[in-house]
Amino acid sequence: MSDYRQMWTDLGLNLPAHDALLNALPGLYKEIYLSQTDRPKGMEYFDFVVSEIHGLRVRELMDHKAKGGKVLAAMCVFVPEEVVYAAGAICVGLCGGIDWASDEVEKILPRNLCALIKSFMGFKLDKVCPYFEVADLVVGETTCDGKKKSFEVLNDYIPVHVMETPQMKNEADYRMWAGEIRRFITVVEKLTGNTITEENLRQGIRKIDARRKALQRLSATRKASPSPISGKDALLINQIAFYDDVDRFTLKVNELCDELEQRNADASPATIEDDLRIMVTGTPMAIPNWKIPHLVETSGARIVFDELCTGERSFQNLVGDMADKDMDGMIEAICRRSLEIDCACFTPNQPRIDKILTKSKEYRVDGVIHYALQSCDPFTIEGFRVEKSLKEKGIAAMRLETDYSQEDAGQLKTRIEAFFETLRERREMNG
Numbered sequence: 001m002s003d004y005r006q007m008w009t010d011l012g013l014n015l016p017a018h019d020a021l022l023n024a025l026p027g028l029y030k031e032i033y034l035s036q037t038d039r040p041k042g043m044e045y046f047d048f049v050v051s052e053i054h055g056l057r058v059r060e061l062m063d064h065k066a067k068g069g070k071v072l073a074a075m076c077v078f079v080p081e082e083v084v085y086a087a088g089a090i091c092v093g094l095c096g097g098i099d100w101a102s103d104e105v106e107k108i109l110p111r112n113l114c115a116l117i118k119s120f121m122g123f124k125l126d127k128v129c130p131y132f133e134v135a136d137l138v139v140g141e142t143t144c145d146g147k148k149k150s151f152e153v154l155n156d157y158i159p160v161h162v163m164e165t166p167q168m169k170n171e172a173d174y175r176m177w178a179g180e181i182r183r184f185i186t187v188v189e190k191l192t193g194n195t196i197t198e199e200n201l202r203q204g205i206r207k208i209d210a211r212r213k214a215l216q217r218l219s220a221t222r223k224a225s226p227s228p229i230s231g232k233d234a235l236l237i238n239q240i241a242f243y244d245d246v247d248r249f250t251l252k253v254n255e256l257c258d259e260l261e262q263r264n265a266d267a268s269p270a271t272i273e274d275d276l277r278i279m280v281t282g283t284p285m286a287i288p289n290w291k292i293p294h295l296v297e298t299s300g301a302r303i304v305f306d307e308l309c310t311g312e313r314s315f316q317n318l319v320g321d322m323a324d325k326d327m328d329g330m331i332e333a334i335c336r337r338s339l340e341i342d343c344a345c346f347t348p349n350q351p352r353i354d355k356i357l358t359k360s361k362e363y364r365v366d367g368v369i370h371y372a373l374q375s376c377d378p379f380t381i382e383g384f385r386v387e388k389s390l391k392e393k394g395i396a397a398m399r400l401e402t403d404y405s406q407e408d409a410g411q412l413k414t415r416i417e418a419f420f421e422t423l424r425e426r427r428e429m430n431g
């Protein structure tokens with residue numbers, strides 16, 4: 001990586017703490033990612049992006065700002081990125097996948113909050129995340145109480161605009177969310193000084209839909225047996241989607257898909273797939289939270305489907321072709337697309353369960369792992385119904401609750417291996 005120390009100093013980062021964070025990543029990445037064999041060549045680009053995670057992309061954002069552009073940071077897939085790009089601004093996802101500055105965080109937030117919230121707050125308090133420091137505005141939402149109240153605290157450190165997300169999907173909720181999108185348009189116009197027009201919103205929709213289509217294509221390649229890419233690599237790509245340049249990322253994912261589709265075409269039909277096929281569903285896994293996928297894929301299984309917001313939920317549906325739509329029609333379409341996301345913040349949330357059942361069959365999974373961060377009420381509570389519904393349909397399932405520490409890794413591995421043993425017995429019984 002080039003020398004970015006001057007850039008980090010200009011951003012006001014806490015350099016000693018930032019060095020400690022960056023020093024932790026390469027060893028972890030080598031062990032989890034670079035140790036994999038037979039990785040697609042197209043992963044080289046994504047390895048490069050990770051190696052430059054606090055370098056090149058941050059430089060691009062600063063160059064954008066130097067020309068008068070704005071950067072918005074979001075933490076949820078409900079935030080309508082289309083609006084941000086329509087105004088000529090850039091949207092980045094803030095990560096929160098590692099414990100950081102917990103002692104400082106716990107002075108202002110309760111200990112028993114989920115690790116994701118504590119992580120992003122730790123990054124801000126300790127000034128180690130260049131994306132936080134480069135952002136002009138954080139866009140929060142009210143999906144869960146932990147985030148909702150934490151955004152009030154975060155607002156003391158950086159301006160935060162909070163969008164009120166509905167918790168049901170009745171017509172009144174659609175109207176309310178469309179109103180929130182209009183309020184967001186006003187905020188973005190004020191911040192950027194640019195007016196959102198039918199034409200630039202249409203362009204913004206096309207840009208983000210193209211990225212979603214590329215990720216849908218990637219997901220479709222994983223239906224093959226054997227799946228041509230590891231679940232860890234697929235997760236990494238989805239995590240990078242939140243902060244990389246949208247057009248370049250879309251191009252690189254499509255190039256990778258060319259390679260994966262060729263792999264699938266070249267695979268011998270007689271190839272016997274030894275690895276179990278697993279679906280992971282639940283709480284999103286922010287970078288660098290790779291704990292569960294690594295445990296799963298070093299225990300004789302391959303993850304072939306992720307029902308996560310760092311997976312399917314972020315790209316499962318498109319806003320669509322807006323050629324004949326006016327501003328109202330486009331806002332309506334953005335609103336409907338996002339409310340099809342089956343986040344556990346919704347009640348009731350049967351469509352999520354139905355989707356897990358459908359995708360279990362479509363991707364021919366041997367079993368489903370429901371993953372939830374400790375203290376994440378929406379997903380830990382919903383996990384029970386998900387597991388019950390799967391078992392009623394004869395699909396094997398297990399629930400895991402964990403945090404970002406490695407203390408329980410041995411115990412989790414034992415449980416995962418025991419689950420996989422039962423899946424192998426089932427495979428044998430079913431021939």
Ligand code: SF4
Pocket residue numbers: 075076077078143144283284309313341343344345
């Ligand atoms: S799980 Fe819910 S709150 Fe979290 S990113 Fe997804 S939609 Fe947003």
Ligand code: SF4
Pocket residue numbers: 114115116117143144145146147283284373375376377378379
């Ligand atoms: S992981 Fe759960 S509790 Fe934490 S921010 Fe997301 S929805 Fe809220």
